[in-house]
Amino acid sequence: MKTTILFSLTLLFLSVTTVFSQTARIKGVVLDESFQPVENVSVSFEDKGATTDNSGFYSFVVPANKKITIVFSHITLKPVTLKVELKNNEDYEYNFVMKSNESQLGEVVVTAGNRKTVEGIITLEPAVIRKIPGANAGVENILKTLPGIVSNNDLSTQYGVRGGNYDENLVYVNEIEVYRPFLIRSGQQEGLSFTNTDMVQSVDFSAGGFQSKYGDRMSSVLDITYRIPRKFGAVMEASLLGGSLTVDAVSKNNKWTTITGVRYRDNSLFVNSQETETNFRPTFSDVQSYVTFTPNKRWQWSFLGNISQNKYNYQPLSRQTNFGTIDEPIALQVFYQGQEKDSYTTYFGALKSTFDVSDTFTLKFISSLYHTVEQEYFDIFAAYFLGEIDTNIGSETFGDVTFNRGIGTQLNHARNDLDALIFNAEVKGFHKFDEATLEWGTKFTREDIRDRLVEWEVIESLGYNINPENIIPVNDQPYNPYTGPLVPFQNIRATNFTTIDRLSGFVQWSKKSLWGSHEIWYNAGVRMHHWQISGQEIESNSGTVFSPRAQFAVKPNWDKDMVFRFATGLYHQPPFYRELRDFNGEVQSNVKAQQSFHFVVGNDYSFKMWDRPFKLISEAYYKDLTNVNTYTLDNVRIRYKATNDATAFAYGLDLRLNGEFVPGTESWFSFGYLRTEENQNNRGFIARPTDQRLKFGILFQDYVPNIPSLKLYLNLIYNTGLPGGAPSYADVYDYQQRLRNYARADVGFSYVLTENNHLRPEGHWLKKFQDVALGFEIFNLFNNQNAITNTWVRDVESKNQYGIPNYMTTRVFNIKLNARL
Known part of the structure; x- marks a missing residue:
């Protein structure tokens, strides 16, 4: 290259x-x-x-x-x-x-660096997002290459930021907050991200210390803007993973515009590469439309609508996982009966009006409605065998299980239904002065959630039922007879009708000025959030929090182009419905807002190498957390304790060098160090589920010198292992082992057929297209065995408990075709 x-x-x-x-x-x-x-x-x-x-x-x-x-x-x-x-x-x-x-x-x-630089916002180019390969290509796929981002799930679009979990991130599309389904517990069930990459104009991301105008979450903000088309156009993609079609349209008078995208996704290619043999029939699809109407130069109306349906039908057949040591290799064989049928149907609509009252005063009115209907039904029976593997290379049974040392069965059942309706109404104002701006806003939200949980698990080993650890007397068969009750190992039954009303608002002031010969910029603001929880058989409760925040940046009058930043503030997370629901599925209305104090110091150093632009971005941060709502993390399912009984901290360093290593392309190298721990009921500090110590990421673009139409795109991530893999019922203080390190490289090759269109004669069929490319992708290039969780198997006879890693996808090949009119 x-x-x-x-x-x-x-x-x-x-x-x-x-x-x-x-x-x-x-x-x-x-x-x-x-x-x-x-x-x-x-x-x-x-x-x-x-x-x-x-x-x-x-x-x-x-x-x-x-x-x-x-x-x-x-x-x-x-x-x-x-x-x-x-x-x-x-x-x-x-x-x-x-x-x-x-x-x-x-x-x-x-004059000074642009607004996003001084605010500490990372800007991602839509063209880069569309080209970089990944198991779930899109905005979230690119975010995972950035320092401070925690993710070790190939098939999930979820991510944690600087020690936070998936629920601590704000996501906006055109200033409208978007949501994800509630019941999803596995990355392979997610299907499609809300964001349609072909509709995107700009992507901004802040990993902490963000302004008061953004909502009440403790970790990060992803702010996406959809583009307004200027002419008719179409974008098409087809691959072994599905396809998409996006069409732009503009009225003759240019007052009406619309972008409509249709997408379909099928994860069978990935799931069939895993250890478990299955009959897998998923369908993930959505239709999304963005319509604008501009009656005059001062007023614009827009509508964003989305209908999404994810159907996940899963029938496992068998599985064999080899683990243990070289001296004592062990295999877990599982034979399944039953199936899982999940359905997630969401409807989203938002209306936005922007009115320029004058050249210095703008008003915005935003309302949105989100409705999700979800069901999670499964009955899966598993018979498992723990066996010893034949390691004699000359044996006819080399690699096979020759002796079963443990036998057991497990039955999982669920009938979970959820219906949620979320309504938002918001007014925002923007005032511009000579060197300053004033922004304010107020928002009302109503969340109406109807939820039924019925799920239980029965486990037996060698014919003996295994009870939960908190049942007395303890079942230690076959050594002593057991006379206590026979109960499911886990049993959750709850019905919750919950309503949450929220009133929030913000005001902030920004100003740019000079400090001697140096340029400075600062921002100060405050947020308020009041919420009221009520429902059937739920004790009404309420709370109010205030969140002051501030940013300061200076660009010294030096020969070297540098910007220094400092941000601090109080960030609250008033409880969303999932945070109110405890391990037993019951709503605890007295849960308080979690609180995080941010301190962020950063530097941007812009320079040139080879007469091309480069930038080195560095940030150090510290978070002090109180009223922490502890949780367990299983794949992408979060279960909260709902007690606010912990304190925590997070600190780290993020570094990223980006620039044109190859002329005309953007690439970057990133490094992150993170440490985050929590202290539950003064028992001492232990690692949090997102305590990912080291992170390396590479996003690289190149082309073949002698064949410039052949492009290369590389996405490489290495993360040290997360705490986890502990049984969900266990005391986290007894299980502090880590999962194995996560390493993954995805590479894509694209041959651009329209590269030399200017040399082709008029009337050539490729002249009709702006871009046509044929691509070949290799996911998990080095075929690393990455584990997302552990399956815990008990052997009553030996009194041992084994944590068997659940491996993610192996090496997978994909071909795709892209075309743009």
């Missing part, structure tokens, strides 16, 4: 000694009045110049800290003149439309 990963890592360490010139870069895409890319546009400044390629893209290095004039000219279109002054190492994007009857003059003066 043109630039190897090893070479790039070497240059990373050498970059600190490189001397950089006082230059900046301007880049962008030139379109015509039909919003088509314009090729061969001349971009010139004094005696320097560049030309746009067949996609209308240009890139041009200019002097920094100097006001210059750049001229864009074309043989058939009117020229465009741009006056610009950029800071040292600034990377500025200027996209525009060249007209046939009107010359244009613009002026841009870039």
